[in-house]
Amino acid sequence: MKKEETTEHQILDAAKDVFQSKGMDGARMQEIADKAGINKAMLHYYYRSKQLLFEAVFKNAFSLLAPQLNTILNDDSTIEDKIRNFTNDYTTFMMKHPYLPNFIINELHRNEDFILKLKENTGFPNLEKFKSSVDAEINKGILKPIDADQLFVNILALNIFPFLGKPLVKALTKKDEKAYKAFIESRKTEVANFIINSIKQH
Amino acid sequence: MKKEETTEHQILDAAKDVFQSKGMDGARMQEIADKAGINKAMLHYYYRSKQLLFEAVFKNAFSLLAPQLNTILNDDSTIEDKIRNFTNDYTTFMMKHPYLPNFIINELHRNEDFILKLKENTGFPNLEKFKSSVDAEINKGILKPIDADQLFVNILALNIFPFLGKPLVKALTKKDEKAYKAFIESRKTEVANFIINSIKQH
DNA sequence: ACATTTGTTAACCATATGGTTAAACTTATT
């Protein structure tokens, strides 16, 4: 039997769907059981409680996101390349997992202690290398002076917000689903250009 | 008796607190009643149901946000001035209402039909004037070519994301509450500079 | 073949929750 077919994995899979679209509070154990096609008691047999099942889903979700960040933070390319690659890769990734940003942001807000647990994990993104790269390029005159934290948050903001605020963005810019997707698609390069334009010395 | 002291208003006030911090699903009618210092039956007497009370709170919240957007969209100043003013004003405003962005983004995501109701309202932000201003300044050679929708979403992203992603931003940049506040404070000018740098022709 | 562990189910339970009701109290109205 393949790993994906075990009851335990089917539960996690169904739980992911339900928790990510409805959040901890909106999710129902019965709905998860139904979606997994098993008895509700199984959820408790494998995961003990709603809280623990939720945490399993959350850690799983975060472990998908963290590597995306670590790429830009830990490789040895130039800041410009980091930004171009990240913007392209992150957007591509998020188009496949559109619920992920909202889910993480949301539940992190609901329970701030949660992030402490994540921080303990190895693989929690660390900005130090990115910061020293930015500072080095500023000293070399490649980039205009900018605080590395501010730059990093700007990069995140420009990449994540269109997913977080999808309904608002669609409504304000009067785009239907198709136009929204095209809009996001073009951001893969637009956003990188926007950032590079702003910070590159010339 | 002042308006703020009426039972009806006290309910709305307590409901705002509870709904904005816990969301529709996480909010409890009893908690709202307790916070307002009244009997739970009063909530139904004045607002009929949880759903309608929630909608009253939501519309109220959105009606605070919309004017913030309309300022940048409808006044006659240059794009540069619009961006500088908006970035400063919006950030100042959000520091006073830190739950607002998450609340709106979240509940809009939970129920996409909700935004249709808002669109019908007069005062729903309209981008047309902003777009033609951007295009005009591009033609005059003041700004580099950029799609006005993309620029607008960038402006929103850079201003809103630090509030939406507060726990994540704090954890990634290793800031405590005080350092986070200082970080946000400096964004009032940093973000405007970042945007102007990127789009201004020179 | 038998016993033991693991997996699965239907039925059940305690509690939480949104909502209702009927009576009491307060505030105008005549």
Add this chain to the structure above:
DNA sequence: AATAAGTTTAACCATATGGTTAACAAATGT
């Protein structure tokens, strides 16, 4: 003062919900 209208409360109700139990089935080991 009597009446009507509006406001407030305690007690109640039906249902939903997370979680448990006990019996049963399927593997697994000896």
